[in-house]
Amino acid sequence: MINPVVSLKYMLAGYIAIFSILGIYLASLVVRWKNLQRDLQMLKDLQEKK
Amino acid sequence: MKAQPLVLKIMNVASGLLLAGSLAMVFLYAPLEAVMNHVQKIFYFHISNAWVGMLGFIVAAFAGIMFLVKKDLKWDIVEVAAVEISLVFFLIAIVTGSIWARPSWGTWWTWDARLTTAAILEMVYLAYMLLRQGIEDPDRRARFGAVYTLIGGISVPITFVSIRLWQTIHPAIIGTESASAQGGFAMAPAMLQTMFFCLFAFSVIFATLLWHRVRLGRLAQQVELQKLEAMQ
Numbered sequence: 370m371i372n373p374v375v376s377l378k379y380m381l382a383g384y385i386a387i388f389s390i391l392g393i394y395l396a397s398l399v400v401r402w403k404n405l406q407r408d409l410q411m412l413k414d415l416q417e418k419k
Numbered sequence: 420m421k422a423q424p425l426v427l428k429i430m431n432v433a434s435g436l437l438l439a440g441s442l443a444m445v446f447l448y449a450p451l452e453a454v455m456n457h458v459q460k461i462f463y464f465h466i467s468n469a470w471v472g473m474l475g476f477i478v479a480a481f482a483g484i485m486f487l488v489k490k491d492l493k494w495d496i497v498e499v500a501a502v503e504i505s506l507v508f509f510l511i512a513i514v515t516g517s518i519w520a521r522p523s524w525g526t527w528w529t530w531d532a533r534l535t536t537a538a539i540l541e542m543v544y545l546a547y548m549l550l551r552q553g554i555e556d557p558d559r560r561a562r563f564g565a566v567y568t569l570i571g572g573i574s575v576p577i578t579f580v581s582i583r584l585w586q587t588i589h590p591a592i593i594g595t596e597s598a599s600a601q602g603g604f605a606m607a608p609a610m611l612q613t614m615f616f617c618l619f620a621f622s623v624i625f626a627t628l629l630w631h632r633v634r635l636g637r638l639a640q641q642v643e644l645q646k647l648e649a650m651q
Contacts, residue, residue, distance in 0.1 A: 370453075370454050370456075371454065371455050371456055371458060371522045371523070373456045373457065375522055376455060376456035376457045376458040376459075376522060377456070377457040377458075379457075379458040379461070379518055379519070379521060379522050380457040380458045380460050380461055382518050383458070383460075383461035383464075383465075383515045383518040383519065384461070384464070386511070386514045386515060386518060387464050387468070387511050387514075387515060390507060390510060390511050390514070391507070391511070394504075394507045398628075398631060398632065398635060401635055402635055402638065405635070405638045405639055405642050406638065408642050409638070409641060409642050409645060412642065412645040412646060412648075412649050413645065415649055416645070416648065416649060419649075
Protein backbone atom coordinates (compact mmCIF):
# COMPACT_ATOMS: atom_id res chain seq x y z
CA MET A 370 0.00 0.00 0.00
CA ILE A 371 1.27 3.47 -0.90
CA ASN A 372 1.64 5.96 1.95
CA PRO A 373 -1.47 8.23 1.72
CA VAL A 374 0.55 11.45 2.19
CA VAL A 375 3.03 10.46 -0.52
CA SER A 376 0.16 9.38 -2.78
CA LEU A 377 -1.60 12.74 -2.30
CA LYS A 378 1.59 14.63 -3.25
CA TYR A 379 1.94 12.67 -6.49
CA MET A 380 -1.72 13.20 -7.31
CA LEU A 381 -1.32 16.97 -6.85
CA ALA A 382 1.82 16.92 -9.00
CA GLY A 383 -0.12 15.09 -11.71
CA TYR A 384 -2.97 17.58 -11.80
CA ILE A 385 -0.59 20.56 -11.66
CA ALA A 386 1.22 19.07 -14.69
CA ILE A 387 -2.07 18.53 -16.58
CA PHE A 388 -3.35 22.07 -16.07
CA SER A 389 0.06 23.68 -16.62
CA ILE A 390 0.54 21.98 -20.01
CA LEU A 391 -3.06 22.69 -21.06
CA GLY A 392 -2.79 26.30 -19.86
CA ILE A 393 0.46 26.90 -21.77
CA TYR A 394 -1.07 25.46 -24.94
CA LEU A 395 -4.25 27.57 -24.64
CA ALA A 396 -2.14 30.68 -24.02
CA SER A 397 -0.06 29.88 -27.12
CA LEU A 398 -3.25 29.63 -29.20
CA VAL A 399 -4.44 33.03 -27.96
CA VAL A 400 -1.04 34.70 -28.53
CA ARG A 401 -0.71 33.25 -32.05
CA TRP A 402 -4.26 34.34 -32.91
CA LYS A 403 -3.62 37.91 -31.73
CA ASN A 404 -0.29 38.12 -33.59
CA LEU A 405 -1.83 36.86 -36.83
CA GLN A 406 -4.73 39.29 -36.59
CA ARG A 407 -2.30 42.16 -36.01
CA ASP A 408 -0.22 41.04 -39.04
CA LEU A 409 -3.33 40.76 -41.20
CA GLN A 410 -4.49 44.25 -40.24
CA MET A 411 -1.02 45.66 -40.92
CA LEU A 412 -0.89 44.02 -44.36
CA LYS A 413 -4.38 45.29 -45.21
CA ASP A 414 -3.36 48.83 -44.20
CA LEU A 415 -0.26 48.53 -46.40
CA GLN A 416 -2.38 47.41 -49.36
CA GLU A 417 -4.74 50.34 -48.88
CA LYS A 418 -1.84 52.82 -48.80
CA LYS A 419 -0.53 51.36 -52.06
CA MET B 420 -11.66 36.52 -39.95
CA LYS B 421 -15.30 35.96 -38.99
CA ALA B 422 -16.41 35.90 -35.34
CA GLN B 423 -16.78 32.52 -33.66
CA PRO B 424 -19.87 30.62 -34.90
CA LEU B 425 -22.62 29.99 -32.36
CA VAL B 426 -21.94 26.23 -32.32
CA LEU B 427 -18.29 26.85 -31.43
CA LYS B 428 -19.35 29.23 -28.65
CA ILE B 429 -21.67 26.52 -27.30
CA MET B 430 -18.82 23.99 -27.53
CA ASN B 431 -16.55 26.36 -25.56
CA VAL B 432 -19.06 26.48 -22.72
CA ALA B 433 -19.75 22.73 -22.95
CA SER B 434 -16.01 21.98 -22.79
CA GLY B 435 -15.57 24.12 -19.68
CA LEU B 436 -18.56 22.52 -17.99
CA LEU B 437 -17.46 19.00 -18.94
CA LEU B 438 -13.96 19.65 -17.59
CA ALA B 439 -15.46 20.90 -14.31
CA GLY B 440 -17.79 17.88 -14.31
CA SER B 441 -14.86 15.53 -14.84
CA LEU B 442 -13.02 17.03 -11.88
CA ALA B 443 -16.17 16.71 -9.76
CA MET B 444 -16.59 13.05 -10.79
CA VAL B 445 -12.92 12.26 -10.08
CA PHE B 446 -12.75 13.98 -6.69
CA LEU B 447 -16.31 13.75 -5.36
CA TYR B 448 -17.84 10.65 -6.97
CA ALA B 449 -15.16 8.05 -7.74
CA PRO B 450 -14.12 6.08 -4.63
CA LEU B 451 -10.59 6.16 -3.27
CA GLU B 452 -8.60 3.14 -4.47
CA ALA B 453 -7.50 0.98 -1.53
CA VAL B 454 -3.88 0.26 -2.50
CA MET B 455 -2.75 3.32 -4.44
CA ASN B 456 -4.89 5.91 -2.64
CA HIS B 457 -5.07 9.43 -4.15
CA VAL B 458 -2.50 8.93 -6.91
CA GLN B 459 -4.91 6.58 -8.69
CA LYS B 460 -7.09 9.64 -9.40
CA ILE B 461 -4.53 10.67 -12.02
CA PHE B 462 -5.67 7.64 -14.01
CA TYR B 463 -8.95 9.21 -15.23
CA PHE B 464 -7.23 12.17 -16.89
CA HIS B 465 -4.24 10.04 -17.95
CA ILE B 466 -6.38 7.62 -19.97
CA SER B 467 -8.57 10.42 -21.38
CA ASN B 468 -5.54 12.36 -22.61
CA ALA B 469 -4.02 9.23 -24.13
CA TRP B 470 -7.32 8.50 -25.89
CA VAL B 471 -7.71 11.96 -27.46
CA GLY B 472 -4.00 11.97 -28.28
CA MET B 473 -4.39 8.78 -30.32
CA LEU B 474 -7.72 9.96 -31.75
CA GLY B 475 -6.05 13.10 -33.09
CA PHE B 476 -3.28 11.16 -34.80
CA ILE B 477 -5.97 9.05 -36.51
CA VAL B 478 -7.87 12.23 -37.51
CA ALA B 479 -4.59 13.54 -38.97
CA ALA B 480 -4.13 10.36 -41.03
CA PHE B 481 -7.71 10.70 -42.29
CA ALA B 482 -7.08 14.36 -43.21
CA GLY B 483 -3.92 13.21 -44.98
CA ILE B 484 -5.92 10.76 -47.10
CA MET B 485 -8.48 13.48 -47.86
CA PHE B 486 -5.71 15.84 -48.99
CA LEU B 487 -4.20 13.22 -51.29
CA VAL B 488 -7.62 12.55 -52.81
CA LYS B 489 -9.01 16.11 -53.03
CA LYS B 490 -5.74 18.13 -53.27
CA ASP B 491 -7.42 20.77 -51.12
CA LEU B 492 -5.16 22.64 -48.66
CA LYS B 493 -7.96 22.88 -46.11
CA TRP B 494 -7.27 19.22 -45.27
CA ASP B 495 -3.64 20.10 -44.60
CA ILE B 496 -4.83 22.69 -42.07
CA VAL B 497 -7.00 20.04 -40.36
CA GLU B 498 -4.09 17.57 -40.39
CA VAL B 499 -1.56 19.87 -38.74
CA ALA B 500 -4.18 21.06 -36.23
CA ALA B 501 -4.99 17.48 -35.20
CA VAL B 502 -1.30 16.57 -34.83
CA GLU B 503 -0.48 19.66 -32.77
CA ILE B 504 -3.36 19.13 -30.32
CA SER B 505 -2.64 15.41 -30.07
CA LEU B 506 1.00 16.11 -29.26
CA VAL B 507 -0.14 18.22 -26.30
CA PHE B 508 -2.63 15.64 -25.02
CA PHE B 509 -0.26 12.73 -25.52
CA LEU B 510 2.50 14.63 -23.70
CA ILE B 511 0.10 15.03 -20.76
CA ALA B 512 -0.59 11.28 -20.88
CA ILE B 513 3.14 10.48 -20.81
CA VAL B 514 3.89 12.97 -18.00
CA THR B 515 0.95 11.84 -15.83
CA GLY B 516 1.83 8.20 -16.48
CA SER B 517 5.34 8.88 -15.27
CA ILE B 518 4.07 10.63 -12.12
CA TRP B 519 1.74 7.70 -11.44
CA ALA B 520 4.53 5.19 -12.08
CA ARG B 521 6.88 6.68 -9.47
CA PRO B 522 4.89 5.62 -6.35
CA SER B 523 3.29 2.57 -8.05
CA TRP B 524 6.32 0.99 -9.76
CA GLY B 525 9.09 2.75 -7.85
CA THR B 526 10.47 4.44 -10.98
CA TRP B 527 9.63 7.50 -13.11
CA TRP B 528 10.34 5.63 -16.34
CA THR B 529 11.16 2.16 -17.58
CA TRP B 530 11.71 0.94 -21.15
CA ASP B 531 8.58 -1.16 -21.01
CA ALA B 532 6.75 -1.94 -24.30
CA ARG B 533 3.86 0.49 -23.72
CA LEU B 534 6.04 3.32 -22.46
CA THR B 535 8.55 2.86 -25.26
CA THR B 536 5.93 2.76 -28.04
CA ALA B 537 4.22 5.81 -26.52
CA ALA B 538 7.51 7.74 -26.46
CA ILE B 539 8.21 6.71 -30.07
CA LEU B 540 4.69 7.84 -31.09
CA GLU B 541 5.23 11.27 -29.52
CA MET B 542 8.63 11.64 -31.18
CA VAL B 543 7.32 10.54 -34.61
CA TYR B 544 4.82 13.42 -34.58
CA LEU B 545 7.24 15.88 -33.00
CA ALA B 546 9.52 15.16 -35.97
CA TYR B 547 6.54 15.77 -38.28
CA MET B 548 6.09 19.28 -36.87
CA LEU B 549 9.81 20.05 -37.17
CA LEU B 550 10.21 18.64 -40.68
CA ARG B 551 7.18 20.55 -41.99
CA GLN B 552 8.85 23.82 -41.07
CA GLY B 553 11.71 23.03 -43.42
CA ILE B 554 9.46 22.96 -46.51
CA GLU B 555 8.45 26.35 -47.93
CA ASP B 556 6.21 25.36 -50.84
CA PRO B 557 2.68 24.85 -49.35
CA ASP B 558 1.71 22.09 -51.81
CA ARG B 559 4.91 20.10 -51.27
CA ARG B 560 4.58 20.61 -47.50
CA ALA B 561 1.00 19.35 -47.58
CA ARG B 562 1.91 16.30 -49.71
CA PHE B 563 4.79 15.46 -47.38
CA GLY B 564 2.51 15.90 -44.33
CA ALA B 565 -0.19 13.69 -45.80
CA VAL B 566 2.18 10.81 -46.57
CA TYR B 567 3.96 11.23 -43.21
CA THR B 568 0.75 11.11 -41.13
CA LEU B 569 -0.41 8.05 -43.08
CA ILE B 570 2.81 6.16 -42.31
CA GLY B 571 3.03 7.63 -38.79
CA GLY B 572 -0.55 6.50 -38.16
CA ILE B 573 0.70 2.89 -38.08
CA SER B 574 2.36 3.61 -34.73
CA VAL B 575 -1.04 4.40 -33.15
CA PRO B 576 -2.48 0.83 -33.20
CA ILE B 577 0.98 -0.55 -32.35
CA THR B 578 1.05 1.64 -29.20
CA PHE B 579 -2.52 0.66 -28.35
CA VAL B 580 -1.99 -3.11 -28.60
CA SER B 581 1.59 -3.10 -27.25
CA ILE B 582 0.39 -4.28 -23.83
CA ARG B 583 -1.10 -7.37 -25.49
CA LEU B 584 1.78 -8.06 -27.87
CA TRP B 585 4.68 -7.86 -25.44
CA GLN B 586 5.41 -8.50 -21.76
CA THR B 587 4.66 -5.26 -19.93
CA ILE B 588 4.10 -3.90 -16.44
CA HIS B 589 1.58 -1.36 -17.73
CA PRO B 590 -1.96 -2.28 -16.57
CA ALA B 591 -4.42 -3.36 -19.28
CA ILE B 592 -7.46 -1.21 -18.60
CA ILE B 593 -9.64 -2.51 -21.42
CA GLY B 594 -10.17 -6.23 -20.80
CA THR B 595 -10.12 -8.42 -17.74
CA GLU B 596 -6.50 -8.21 -16.65
CA SER B 597 -6.67 -4.84 -14.97
CA ALA B 598 -5.44 -5.96 -11.59
CA SER B 599 -2.78 -8.34 -12.92
CA ALA B 600 -0.11 -5.81 -13.85
CA GLN B 601 1.96 -3.90 -11.34
CA GLY B 602 0.08 -0.72 -10.45
CA GLY B 603 -3.12 -2.20 -11.88
CA PHE B 604 -6.45 -2.26 -10.06
CA ALA B 605 -9.93 -3.69 -10.33
CA MET B 606 -12.46 -0.98 -11.16
CA ALA B 607 -15.61 -0.38 -9.12
CA PRO B 608 -18.72 0.70 -11.13
CA ALA B 609 -18.31 4.33 -9.99
CA MET B 610 -14.72 4.27 -11.26
CA LEU B 611 -15.84 2.95 -14.64
CA GLN B 612 -18.57 5.60 -14.90
CA THR B 613 -16.04 8.32 -14.05
CA MET B 614 -13.61 6.96 -16.63
CA PHE B 615 -16.25 6.99 -19.39
CA PHE B 616 -17.42 10.48 -18.40
CA CYS B 617 -13.82 11.77 -18.61
CA LEU B 618 -13.33 10.04 -21.99
CA PHE B 619 -16.45 11.77 -23.31
CA ALA B 620 -15.48 15.14 -21.79
CA PHE B 621 -12.01 15.07 -23.33
CA SER B 622 -13.43 14.02 -26.71
CA VAL B 623 -15.60 17.18 -26.70
CA ILE B 624 -12.63 19.30 -25.50
CA PHE B 625 -10.55 17.83 -28.34
CA ALA B 626 -13.21 18.67 -30.95
CA THR B 627 -13.49 22.23 -29.61
CA LEU B 628 -9.73 22.76 -29.63
CA LEU B 629 -9.47 21.25 -33.10
CA TRP B 630 -12.01 23.74 -34.42
CA HIS B 631 -10.12 26.65 -32.80
CA ARG B 632 -6.80 25.40 -34.19
CA VAL B 633 -8.28 25.01 -37.69
CA ARG B 634 -9.51 28.62 -37.49
CA LEU B 635 -5.99 29.65 -36.50
CA GLY B 636 -4.61 27.72 -39.50
CA ARG B 637 -7.04 29.48 -41.84
CA LEU B 638 -6.05 32.85 -40.42
CA ALA B 639 -2.36 32.01 -40.98
CA GLN B 640 -3.20 31.04 -44.57
CA GLN B 641 -4.99 34.38 -45.05
CA VAL B 642 -1.91 36.24 -43.75
CA GLU B 643 0.32 34.30 -46.17
CA LEU B 644 -1.93 35.21 -49.11
CA GLN B 645 -2.01 38.85 -48.05
CA LYS B 646 1.80 38.85 -47.83
CA LEU B 647 2.08 37.48 -51.36
CA GLU B 648 -0.31 40.17 -52.62
CA ALA B 649 1.65 42.86 -50.83
CA MET B 650 4.88 41.69 -52.46
CA GLN B 651 3.44 41.86 -56.00
